[in-house]
Amino acid sequence: MIITDVEALHLRLPHVEEIADGTQDVLIIRISTDAGLVGIGEVSSQSYVCKAIFEAPRSAERRHGLGYLLRGQDATDVEGLWQRMYHHTNRYGRRGAAVHAISGADIALWDLRGKALGKPVFELLGGAGRRSLRAYASYLFGATPAETGDLARQAVDLGLTAVKFGWGPFGKDLGTDLAHVEAARRAVGDGRELMVDAGCTLTVESALERARRLKAYQVAWLEEPLSQDDLKGYAALCPQSPVPIAAGEGEVTRWGFEDLIERGIHVIQPDVAICGGLTVARQASELARAAGRRAVPHCFSTGINLAASLHWMAASPDGDLVEYCLRPSPLMRRLVRNLPPLEDGRVPLPPGPGLGIELDDDVIRQFRVS
Numbered sequence: 001m002i003i004t005d006v007e008a009l010h011l012r013l014p015h016v017e018e019i020a021d022g023t024q025d026v027l028i029i030r031i032s033t034d035a036g037l038v039g040i041g042e043v044s045s046q047s048y049v050c051k052a053i054f055e056a057p058r059s060a061e062r063r064h065g066l067g068y069l070l071r072g073q074d075a076t077d078v079e080g081l082w083q084r085m086y087h088h089t090n091r092y093g094r095r096g097a098a099v100h101a102i103s104g105a106d107i108a109l110w111d112l113r114g115k116a117l118g119k120p121v122f123e124l125l126g127g128a129g130r131r132s133l134r135a136y137a138s139y140l141f142g143a144t145p146a147e148t149g150d151l152a153r154q155a156v157d158l159g160l161t162a163v164k165f166g167w168g169p170f171g172k173d174l175g176t177d178l179a180h181v182e183a184a185r186r187a188v189g190d191g192r193e194l195m196v197d198a199g200c201t202l203t204v205e206s207a208l209e210r211a212r213r214l215k216a217y218q219v220a221w222l223e224e225p226l227s228q229d230d231l232k233g234y235a236a237l238c239p240q241s242p243v244p245i246a247a248g249e250g251e252v253t254r255w256g257f258e259d260l261i262e263r264g265i266h267v268i269q270p271d272v273a274i275c276g277g278l279t280v281a282r283q284a285s286e287l288a289r290a291a292g293r294r295a296v297p298h299c300f301s302t303g304i305n306l307a308a309s310l311h312w313m314a315a316s317p318d319g320d321l322v323e324y325c326l327r328p329s330p331l332m333r334r335l336v337r338n339l340p341p342l343e344d345g346r347v348p349l350p351p352g353p354g355l356g357i358e359l360d361d362d363v364i365r366q367f368r369v370s
Contacts, residue, residue, distance in 0.1 A: 001075045001116055005032040006067040006105070008054035010047045010369040011331055020140060020167040020199060022301040023329035027051055028364070029104035033075050037115045040359060041108030042304040044273035045100035047369075053089070053101040062090040066105055076116055078109045082279045086253075099252040099276050106277025107308050107355075114354035120311065121355055125282055127315030132346040135160060135324040136193065138300055141168030145176075145183035152187035154326075159345040162321065163188050166197025166223065174206075178213055185217045195246075197223040204233045211241040221246040221267050231263050238264030249298035252276050254283040261291045271298040272308045281309075285316045299323040303336025306347075307355045310340060314349055322347060335363045 056065030
């Protein structure tokens, strides 16, 4: 099954706010083959840059565009094509946008392989047959503690057993931070997990101060309190923190996650549309499991990311949780025609081969950047 075409479709809402909301802009990857099958992937990054990485023409050795590297290749050789893309973008890649772009191609290739074999992706990844996963609601903190509490009650009404709040006002003032977390804990009750995403706003000292205070609220993890590049800071923070520290939504390649684990991170959070795709996400899970750590997907963009994350977690022996974005954006709610729904706090895997999803062409036409 030979790749005949690679498309990078940029979708963007008419008005994009400067907030931590990955549902406003996305790059969709479609890989077509001579067998008539089409694979679907997603890149959650700077879409204009990553689109150029796909469409760049042939250049000097290790400086090629991804479309050039993929056309004419065997679509079923997913791991081999990952290595081909990584090697031949070496001079401008190895990390950052080049690996983000590879993520979208890798997801689409797994989708294609599943469609060619008539099997769901989780089976190709080694999964044993779990058909649903527990979900956690993912919200931005409200403007006030009262608003945060209202959002938390919405999650309870949806039947969710875990809720995460992040970004927004968090990290500016300790008292305000604790008021938001207290409002969330009061709303969700004692029987549900509560997580906090600090949005890379803290120092080692202020993160440790918050971690000590958050323990009283039974916080399941404190996410990305430090800069994503402050690896020495994480190495100092993790052994001292009384609550687990989570990080890695911006990390890429198996080597990046190996480094995070060595620094002491308790919960690694690969995003399949950023980290290098399902190929890297599976490697990251294996590394975490070997080290006695936990891997939980970061997933805050579209239903393509959600579907890929579900297949990855269903294939992981200790995968038990997936992030479920509740933003109202049509790129999250309507782009995938058969978006996996919330059912009693769980999310079923899409049925069918590959990722098992279908895109809505009307949504693509409405939001495509020409």
